[in-house]
Amino acid sequence: MTEAESRRRRGRRSGGEDTRAALLASAREVFAEQGYQGATVRGIAARAGVDAAMVNHWFGGKQGLFVAAINAPAEVPHIIDQILEGDPDTAGERLVRSFLTVWDAQDSAFAAVVRSASSQETAAELLRGFLTKMVFGRVVSRLTTDRPELRASLCSTQMIGLGMMRYVLRMPMIESADMETLVTAIAPNLQRYLTGDIGPISPR
């Protein structure tokens, strides 16, 4: 029995927080099973045993529910919108700066996301979808048609590694570095993954 089923069988939720928690548990399962595109608000609400209108009420919609399901900061989609509005040639710089701004403010939240995704396949699937579809995939697909999935995945290697070193493994030179040092050092590498020459298409 999944956690969402177990929650539902325990009976109808009384308070709003119960509804919210049931939706999150259901969302984690459905997003992991069906992907972000495949999952529907109706299906998630049904598995949680609550009305679909509660998704809008608590999370503002499917996107907000997904962000909450992986415990990412709620402002991430809005930040990606802002990154997309500026000069494509400096998107890497905006991404590095936003990443550090968001996660520096959250204390141990990055470590919690990574630990969860490193130990549970459901959480890993959510994080992969978040990184490729909602964060780097959205940015890359606006910038180039050359292997967008590979580019988004390469961006993920750099940024997850930055987060690991700053927030989880806490390497002194990365943990204590000021933002400008890291932006100047890392942004050109991220920009290359976004729009630069990443080599010929490999024969398979």
Add this chain to the structure above:
Amino acid sequence: MTEAESRRRRGRRSGGEDTRAALLASAREVFAEQGYQGATVRGIAARAGVDAAMVNHWFGGKQGLFVAAINAPAEVPHIIDQILEGDPDTAGERLVRSFLTVWDAQDSAFAAVVRSASSQETAAELLRGFLTKMVFGRVVSRLTTDRPELRASLCSTQMIGLGMMRYVLRMPMIESADMETLVTAIAPNLQRYLTGDIGPISPR
């Protein structure tokens, strides 16, 4: 009481495997407390309650003991030697290729190292020392005198992130990519961290 102390109090080791395990437990503590440079073979052996000659017998010396203590493949120091022998301008390519060759062959070993370092401070300290002193620090210090510690740490962000995506979070585009695709895509970024322009020295 530390694990090494606890092991010692349980009495003298009889078999060789016990000696080896006692040295590994002691090494993890002493390396984490005193760093790789500060730790001595004599001190590690004393804490394990065994003769210092056993370090050479089981691990070939301090370096081999350190590599075993973090569960890295024993051939890593030799591979770094080979990377240092070639053209400095292609060191990034050799590092990415060697990284993938070593860890692709070890199945879940990379994930085990990272999970351990993500949950225990002692293991994290060992991994930081391994990355900065034994792997990237050794390479960087041969190539440049410009902020070698920062450069080694930046290399760590990229390579730990690559390992996270290929072996732990298993993002399909990175997990299934052939070696040449990843080397071509990632090596220039690593080379920039090793020898390229990473920006001015930040005023502190």
